[in-house]
Amino acid sequence: MLAPxxxxxxxxxxxVGSLQCWPIRLRSVGGSRLPMILLGPxxxxxxxxxxxxxxxxMRASLAAIDAANSPPxxxxxxxxxxxxxxxxxxxxxxxxxxxxVDHDRxxxxxxxxxxxxxxxxxxxxxxxxxx
Numbered sequence: 001m002l003a004p005x006x007x008x009x010x011x012x013x014x015x016v017g018s019l020q021c022w023p024i025r026l027r028s029v030g031g032s033r034l035p036m037i038l039l040g041p042x043x044x045x046x047x048x049x050x051x052x053x054x055x056x057x058m059r060a061s062l063a064a065i066d067a068a069n070s071p072p073x074x075x076x077x078x079x080x081x082x083x084x085x086x087x088x089x090x091x092x093x094x095x096x097x098x099x100x101v102d103h104d105r106x107x108x109x110x111x112x113x114x115x116x117x118x119x120x121x122x123x124x125x126x127x128x129x130x131x
Contacts, residue, residue, distance in 0.1 A: 002037060004068065007060045009044070009053045017044040019057040021065070023124035024074065026095070028116035035124065037065060039075040058085050062109070072110030074121065082107050094118045 002021040009017030022038040039061065044053045062085060065073060075082060079089060087107035094117055095106060108115075 005037065005039075005061050005064050005070070007057045009048075009057055011048070015045075016048045017053045017057055018042075019054075019061050021061060021073075025122055025124045026116065027120045027122055029118055030116075032116075034115070035071045036121075037070055037073045038121075039073050040077070042077075058082075062086075070110075072108055072112070072115070075107050075109075076101065076105050077107060079104065079107060085109065091115050095121055097121045
C-alpha cells in the first residue's frame with residue numbers, strides 16, 4: 001500500500017471510510033514498464049453514504065498524489081462518478097488486467113502522452129499469494 005496517498009475518514013474513534021492506493025506498473029508489448037498508482041478500493045460505511053465522505057477522501061488522496069508529482073492513477077469504477085476527478089477511459093481500451101474487466105470502467109487520470117495503446121497492468125513488486 002502507498003500510505004502517503006491512502007486516507008481514512010473517522011468520526012470520533014469510528015472508522016467510516018477508507019481509500020487505498022497501491023503501486024502498479026504498465027507493461028508494454030515491447031517490455032518497457034511504466035510506474036502507475038492503482039486507487040481503490042474506496043469504501044464508506046452504509047450509515048455515512050451520501051455525506052460527501054468518498055469525495056473528500058478522493059480530493060485528499062489526489063491532492064497528495066499531485067503534490068508528489070506521481071505517475072498516472074488507474075482505477076476501476078463508474079465514469080460518471082470518477083470523471084469529475086479527471087478520470088477517463090480514453091487511453092485504457094486495450095489494456096489487460098488479471099481477470100475480466102469492463103473497459104468502460106477502467107479509468108485513468110494523469111498524463112496520457114507516451115502511454116502504450118496495448119499493455120498489461122501488473123503489480124509493481126513481487127507480492128505474496130494469499131490463500
